[in-house]
Amino acid sequence: MLSKSQAKVFFLGGTIVTFAIFLGLSWNSLSNEVPKRTHEENLTPQVIAGKHIWEKNNCMGCHTILGEGAYYAPELTKVYERRGEAYIKAALMSKTPWAPRGRQMVAYALSEQEANDVVAFLKWIGNVDLNGFPPKPDLKK
């Protein structure tokens, strides 16, 4: 039967090997895949400013983006394609809570400039290659 010291070797050995593979794969993803798939050349100062606003207001506390966040409000990775610029800006600049279907969004009352930054960020993220996420609804008539 397995002894305690063999069990210890299993633990330490397994950890070191899998962790080394993990670091290698991560390094490959970050240096070779991310720049292309996310179109890093399009990360303009405006997109970055938009990301700042996105984070400062914890938009992820209600919405998901890249499928991560909260489940209270719609997934926004493809919102630029779905709704277009004017709609998004209206929601962001509204001085009263935006509530198209009853659920209220915080009234951020962003300036025109800030709203443009967020739109730029959402437009950028809409073009990231996500291996097919979100799926196309295949039962839609």
Add this chain to the structure above:
Amino acid sequence: MKYKSQKVAYWFFALSMLLLSLQIIYGFIMAFAHMGYDVLHQITPFNTARAVHTNLLVVWLLSGFMGAAYYIIPEEAEHELVSVKLAYIQLITLAIVGVVAIVGYHFNYWEGRKFLEIPRPLDWLVVVNVLTFLGIILMTLFKGKKRTTTSLVLTMGLVFAALLYLPGMIWFDNQTMDSFFRWWVVHLWVEGVWELIMGGILAFLLIKITGVDREVIEKWLYVIVGLTFISGILGTGHHYYYIGVGKAWLIIGGIFSALEPLAFLGMALFAIAMYRKGEKKHPNKIALSWTLGTAIVSFVGAGFLGLAHTLPGVNMYTHGTLVTAMHGHLAFWGAYGMIVLAFISYSLPNLTGRKYYDTITGLLAFWLSNIGMIGMTVAFGVAGVAQVYLERKVGLEFGEVQKEIQVHFVVLAICATFFTTGIVCYIYEFVKYGTPNDEALETIKN
């Protein structure tokens, strides 16, 4: 209790109880918002309630782990904590940082990254706090007579958890990079190093409660934490399917994350086997229920419900829906909530010298909270599956779908009421025990 300095653990547990109560209140705020009663929108919009709910969860669990470590390490190392005064300072600063963060969330002071909302300046205070904690633990181990496997695994878990907090503090311009490293914290915590903490605490409890030989228990502990890391580290890939990195992760993440339940299955079988094998029957029945409970419920919540949506083909549809919330609740509860409550139930009699080993309220606390939480899991699950079908298969609008599934949040709130009643019973018992005292050194040793 064998060492005077173990008493400090009690106050960490008391902080845990307080934060758990607050967490539940914010849970109800969100449940009502999902039902269509977002009445507190002006003061506590959904994103505030959510950040508070999840951060309180993490802090009450950490406070529980720290308390457990302050109790376990002296006993395992056979040495008093090197500085009780520093431990109290560490407790108070932990509480202050927690409170400041949570108040800040009501005033738009946060970072907007799920689970890591604590703003950067406060992150540094967390780092100092955790370093103080680790300093006390490591120095005690160093000066102690013994370094047992149980204490080493526990300490390793705590040290790695601290290290893994750091990747969450790097600033990235690219959302994909942000997400990539967010998982180094979130995933490698709950499906990696926290399992070492859980395993260490579980091993300690089993040694004390079942009386099975330490060598046997610690051998299996190595096997379990070995399985954890071998599957869990590469299992991180199950969060990299759809965030803008390559397709290799679909295969690696799929295979290794599908193996992750083995560690939890191991934990469950291990606890049951040791219980059967044990000759000594410890009189603390309630601690025994929680100990076996955590091993079993963590397998269901983390292992089984994790497996349910971890394969790429399934995750494509369930990613970022209420299905995730279903799994998140039972996994956090079973693995980490219950291990903390198990430890508190075990240690309170020893700290206070009062033997409420088998009370009705204690048993009610166990059963009501668990039945309530399982009901909540079912409610989230039904809502989640309906959401996936209507939104991602049929293609209805998000908002339309949410109206269809509102009713499941009524069920959620009802089950949450059962859960809360259980927690009220638990806290009632906690208060009834009173505070720790030195007489307990004489009366109850284990």
